[in-house]
Amino acid sequence: SAVISQKPSRDICQRGTSLTIQCQVDSQVTMMFWYRQQPGQSLTLIATANQGSEATYESGFVIDKFPISRPNLTFSTLTVSNMSPEDSSIYLCSVDGVSGRVTDTQYFGPGTRLTVL
Amino acid sequence: QKEVEQNSGPLSVPEGAIASLNCTYSDRGSQSFFWYRQYSGKSPELIMSIYSNGDKEDGRFTAQLNKASQYVSLLIRDSQPSDSATYLCAVTKAAGNKLTFGGGTRVLVKP
Numbered sequence: 170s171a172v173i174s175q176k177p178s179r180d181i182c183q184r185g186t187s188l189t190i191q192c193q194v195d196s197q198v199t200m201m202f203w204y205r206q207q208p209g210q211s212l213t214l215i216a217t218a219n220q221g222s223e224a225t226y227e228s229g230f231v232i233d234k235f236p237i238s239r240p241n242l243t244f245s246t247l248t249v250s251n252m253s254p255e256d257s258s259i260y261l262c263s264v265d266g267v268s269g270r271v272t273d274t275q276y277f278g279p280g281t282r283l284t285v286l
Numbered sequence: 287q288k289e290v291e292q293n294s295g296p297l298s299v300p301e302g303a304i305a306s307l308n309c310t311y312s313d314r315g316s317q318s319f320f321w322y323r324q325y326s327g328k329s330p331e332l333i334m335s336i337y338s339n340g341d342k343e344d345g346r347f348t349a350q351l352n353k354a355s356q357y358v359s360l361l362i363r364d365s366q367p368s369d370s371a372t373y374l375c376a377v378t379k380a381a382g383n384k385l386t387f388g389g390g391t392r393v394l395v396k397p
Contacts, residue, residue: 202384202385210389211374211387211388211389211390212330212374212385212387213387214384214385214386217384227384259329261329261330263385273317273318273378273380273383274320274332274335275332275385276332277329277330277331278329279328279329280328280329282327
């Protein structure tokens with residue numbers, strides 16, 4: 170498995186602002202995903218981050234609200250735009266395909282705990 | 287009907303006992319099945335994966351899969367207080383595809 174880091178680990182933001190979350194992996198990976206975990210809930214996939222092209226969003230999530238970048242095989246960002254208190258969640262990135270071998274096993278980063286006031 | 291369903295718990299078990307967790311899924315096209323453990327305030331940690339019908343054992347953990355019944359379970363033998371966590375069942379259709387998670391079962395192991 171790979172070592173995955175996320176920045177920031179937590180943040181408190183004002184409504185109407187935006188926050189960009191970074192996910193860094195210590196080796197090249199094929200697949201990167203972004204999940205949201207709302208308080209007391211399970212994980213919901215936001216989008217698959219595609220290297221060099223637009224992310225693939227799940228139903229209920231849109232690019233204007235959650236723009237995603239993936240400039241290379243070790244890094245991705247998720248921006249939460251125009252935040253409201255309902256965006257208060259833990260945001261997690263996950264990876265699959267370490268060293269180019271795609272399995273179906275995903276490993277998660279430590280998460281970013283976001284609180285919107 | 288939710289795609290992946292779990293009893294939310296809490297499942298309270300005495301130390302040393304067997305904890306039995308269940309998960310059902312709705313999509314017959316699901317191919318791979320996972321159990322993640324999540325401690326409070328932490329990210330999910332993979333503990334077991336299973337792909338074929340039957341049992342798979344790894345230390346104190348045993349995963350069981352029955353595709354005909356669309357059912358996957360996790361047994362934790364000799365439960366320890368450190369096993370107290372939320373256990374998430376997840377399924378996927380193929381390598382590189384998204385994981386669909388159940389709501390999680392909270393397990394409390396009492397000394």
